[in-house]
Amino acid sequence: MNNDDALIEGEEHRNANGDEGRGVVAVVVILVGAPGSGKTTFCNAVMSAARRAWVRVCQDTIVNGKAGTKVQCLKAAADALREGKSVLLDRCNLEQEQRADFVKLGGSRADVHAVVLDLPAKVCISRSVNRTGHEGNLQGGKAAAVVNRMLQKKEPPKLSEGFSRITFCQNDKDVNDAVGMYCGLGPSDKLPSGVFGQKSKEAKVQLGIMKFLKKVDKDQSQSSFSRETRKSDSCAMEIENKNEDKKEKVDQSTSHSTSLSDVPTLAFPSISTSDFQFDHGKASDIIVETIAEFLQKAKNVRLVLVDLSHKSNILALVWDKAAKKSIDSSKFFTFVGDITQLYSKGGLRCNVIANAANWRLKPGGGGVNAAIFSAAGEALEVATKERAESLSPGSSIAVPLPPSSPLYQREGVTHVIHVLGPNMNPQRPNCLKNDYVKGSKILRDAYMSLFENFASIAHSHAKRENVKDLKAKRESFNDSETSKKYKGFFTSDDEHNNEHEQLLAEIRSDTSKFIKSSEKEKNSAESRKRTWSSWALALHEIAIHPEKHKGVVLEMSNEFVILNDLYPKAKKHVLVLSRLDGLDSLEDAKKEHLPLLRSMHSAGVKWVQKFLSEDSSLSFRLGYHSVPSMRQLHLHVISQDFDSTHLKNKKHWNSFTTMFFRDSVDVIQEIEQYGAAKVSGDEKLLAMELRCHRCRSAHPNIPKLKSHIANCKASFPSNLLQNCRLLSASSVTTAESK
């Protein structure tokens, strides 16, 4: 690897300096970026200080200052090239298809570069919302929606599309650097090719990998593309149908038995069959065999083999073989989708996902590895590094995902298991040169290791009897060594060991709260109790002495008191306040509290019904804050309009719209199943960017968000529509009948 890097560096050097005498080399720079990302600014900056002739081609202004067509842009660009000028293409170009025709302008005539202005969505939205008199006329409230929609479809450019150079800019500094570079580009200069500035701090390594891949990518896409698509086209429909059926089955089962969607589920890609070129027939046999073996031992878990494409060959093979082996289709099935968006796009809850990692456990490269690292954010890189430096073929390592990771927040993924399979590709490290005896063993080991790791995670989850128990164990294990691997299925021999290992994993992964408290206050059970500020005692006072607060109490029983939230964050916002002294927050709730939680819930539902009878346009959620600000357990019953002057800041918003808010139905279910409810109390959750709770679009600040939600009519995300999490006029009748 080091050798590769050195080689690449040498090449760069030659390219950057060694092209005098070759004459003028025109460049087509295809800008890629959402509205507000600064494409026009970029063009103007380059052209104002350029050392070569540039023509800016902008679709928004191409017809005498007015918007034109793509064809007109192509013509203008071609004309410019013919005159020996270089081209700055100023249009969004976020999708590959939109870029393809412009890339074709290259070839012998010109180098084609991409400059990706990949600034945070928030920045683009903020700029396009605020701008006035922009040529594209994308202003005002609609801008945010447009930007969001476009960003969802974005496909980062790849060298394989035909670019000779791609520059990613993630912030203003990157943009300025890129401007400077193109300004300084003289008529006969040529910039080094490759990918630059992609999300990795080790740009050189990244470049090395990308260059290395470029060659392989092309080779592969030519050979395996024709081979595979033709073959699979004939059965594509079939697979699609099967998967449709399958998905329906899953949906049905989730709606019938409320627990299925929360069964620990592992989503995994096929290991070694794409980039590592392992034979699909042999691989599918191994997948099905190891799954069958695993499912015999493991109870109450699900496995899902995921591939991006309906045309996946391996998915079809595994599907057929699993059916022939009569593998229980509720415990194992295949799924077509992006493994980093199974929940948000596919409605499939998977708390653990596997990553087809490289031996260095580095992000980038391509395929699943790049996708997962990029979706999980830097948090995964850091967490991975803490655990291991590298991975050997046939093994795997589980990494708990910090709650700050977008994958955790958006998809509910708590662990990523990195797996490394055997390599049959001569252009990759450790190639087995067609030795399928060795290869098959390694692939089998890889899956076994993956499933074992998953089993440990699932097992520990189920083992969480109650929070107190866990805390006690945590403390006793707190100082132990960490680097051992998880081992064993659910055999009694390994059980103790497993618990130990998993508790360690939990200590590291779970909400930092526990760690902090166990570090600060070691052994005394009393001192572990949270201290509350004076203002945080108001609810406790009402709960213990409701008779003194008749003015605010709406309803009262022995178990709870109902009152309006003093600072309602929506049109309707009431609290169902437990009267049980000593039960202060969700993390203290245990099985013994289930009757109380259930009656609080149904009291809340009754109020929802009352509110709905007054205004049927409202929708409601019932839930708890993971870490409440006020003492005394209280259930929020809140309408989803969030139309209130008291909703003023990010914390308010995120406390009701992220995983910080734990739906009462889920809380009850988790306590029934595991003895405790999961709390997502990470501070970062409350500092997250502002997203619409309906359409998930991002907004630059609270006022903009509020004006958006006042008008957003998008349907709620699918997860809220399941399991009676969201109550509305149409759903409440079904909730009642349950």
Next chain:
DNA sequence: GTTCTAGAAC
């Protein structure tokens, strides 16, 4: 200049 956030005090 105004708008908006975020930290401290309560």
Next chain:
DNA sequence: GTTCTAGAAC
């Protein structure tokens, strides 16, 4: 939890 306000962002 809210209020107040300095100063960042626009």
